[in-house]
Amino acid sequence: MHPNPSFRGASAAENLAFARAKGFGMLTVNGADGPLAAHVPFLLSPDDTVADLHLSRGNPIARACTQALPALIAVQGPDAYVSPDWYGADDQVPTWNYVAVHLRGILTPLPDDALHGHVDALSFAHEARLAPKPVWTSSKMSDGVMPRMMRMILPFRLTITAVDGTWKLNQNKPAAVRAQAATHLAAQPDPAAQAIARLMRDIPES
Numbered sequence: 001m002h003p004n005p006s007f008r009g010a011s012a013a014e015n016l017a018f019a020r021a022k023g024f025g026m027l028t029v030n031g032a033d034g035p036l037a038a039h040v041p042f043l044l045s046p047d048d049t050v051a052d053l054h055l056s057r058g059n060p061i062a063r064a065c066t067q068a069l070p071a072l073i074a075v076q077g078p079d080a081y082v083s084p085d086w087y088g089a090d091d092q093v094p095t096w097n098y099v100a101v102h103l104r105g106i107l108t109p110l111p112d113d114a115l116h117g118h119v120d121a122l123s124f125a126h127e128a129r130l131a132p133k134p135v136w137t138s139s140k141m142s143d144g145v146m147p148r149m150m151r152m153i154l155p156f157r158l159t160i161t162a163v164d165g166t167w168k169l170n171q172n173k174p175a176a177v178r179a180q181a182a183t184h185l186a187a188q189p190d191p192a193a194q195a196i197a198r199l200m201r202d203i204p205e206s
Contacts, residue, residue, distance in 0.1 A: 015165035025075035071107035078195035086184035110155040
């Protein structure tokens with residue numbers, strides 16, 4: 001997380017809401033031979049205290065996590081390069097604006113019988129966002145297919161102990177300078193740059 005307090009103003013509730021909406025991140029743990037990482041969908045509990053996820057049985061983290069391990073899920077939002085020419089001010093340097101939230105906690109394996117409920121809840125949460133498309137459910141699978149596929153994955157839970165967020169959107173610069181950079185970002189063909197521009201424009205003026 002960026003140490004500048006200008007970029008750390010989002011509340012825990014805002015950071016958790018961002019993580020919940022994204023629902024996908026990089027899970028990391030310390031392995032015996034160095035850091036391990038896996039890209040995972042996850043589902044936050046209603047009270048934001050745990051994140052449930054699953055891993056392939058062959059994933060190195062799944063093999064390493066036979067008991068509780070410190071872990072972190074890094075949730076990445078939009079990001080974009082910012083040219084110093086876009087500020088309309090002297091003596092600026094290139095930078096990168098971005099949004100990221102870290103969910104830190106303890107990763108533990110769950111019993112196998114927790115898997116089916118987790119998979120159904122995870123798919124339902126994301127299927128619900130596709131309305132008016134009818135929701136897909138595992139009941140649509142042919143007999144025996146879903147149990148066979150689920151034997152390939154294992155359920156895990158991250159009990160969240162800390163939430164950190166960086167919303168680096170040029171808050172450390174004057175509003176007029178930030179607005180000029182946002183105008184240039186909005187004109188880029190990259191949707192992430194356009195998203196960053198919208199976030200920069202949404203910053204309340206102090």
